[in-house]
Amino acid sequence: MTELKIRKRALVVEEIFHEGGPAPDTPLLRGAAIAVITNPFAGRYEPDIQWFMDDLRPLGLDMAKKLAEALGGAERVEGYGKASLVGSAGELEHGALWHAPGGYAMREVLSGTKAIVPSSKKIGGMGARLDVPVTHVNASYVRSHFDSMEIGLNDAPRSDEMLVALVMTTGPRIHSRSGGLDASAIKGEDGLR
Known part of the structure; x- marks a missing residue:
């Protein structure tokens, strides 16, 4: 176990009024909570890395709470996702350690969610x-x-860092009209339909 080292955090909220068509009654809010942390495994191969997920859990929960609050409260959130960006001295598997802490944190804050939290991860340099x-x-x-939602910070991640992020939205895409299952028809049995 190690002490989690946070260099910086950011909270970003977009307020989307339209996408070229008529403005909806309520703008869509799309937000991201971002943290830049030291990667304790940077520069070497470490076979035992799962313990770091426990270190990430409190950070994930704090980020999820602050993001939901910034969007007007957990009851307003309808969409979510998570991601990690690993600096060049790390490996993709280090970013995978964010899956459980980030996903479970949002599920706890939003209580009762059924769908899997989608995610992305990659290796990248500053900016x-x-x-x-x-x-x-x-x-x-x-x-x-x-x-x-595209995220990133101009000075992160440094080679020995990871950037971790949570994203939430308050509704569908503005002017969504591509068909498929309507949110009002969700059965809520399996996280799919």
């Missing part, structure tokens, strides 16, 4: 950008909520 996939919190097949 790299990452697209975070988003799906509906209760049914992955709700096409109107298939979305993404």
